Amino acid sequence: MNWLYKKFLWFWGFHLDEDPDITGDEKITFMLRRQRQRFGIWWWPWAVAWMLFPVWLFLHILEVGRF
Numbered sequence: 702m703n704w705l706y707k708k709f710l711w712f713w714g715f716h717l718d719e720d721p722d723i724t725g726d727e728k729i730t731f732m733l734r735r736q737r738q739r740f741g742i743w744w745w746p747w748a749v750a751w752m753l754f755p756v757w758l759f760l761h762i763l764e765v766g767r768f
Contacts, residue, residue, distance in 0.1 A: 711739070712736075713732070713736065714731075714732035714733060714734075714735045714736030714739070715727075715732065716735065
């Protein structure tokens with residue numbers, strides 16, 4: 702079960718114990734940069750989808766158009 706937790710942290714951009722250069726002074730920009738490095742080009746579609754999801758949800762709740 703510990704491996705699942707580590708994969709979850711890795712996915713969201715947290716540093717792992719194996720990274721000796723991390724001092725503990727984390728900021729969200731560091732996490733996003735690390736996440737973008739880990740996923741490469743696939744990070745952009747994933748990030749855009751997460752930004753558009755609240756818009757889709759809002760329009761879906763209001764039953765606007767075909768949403």
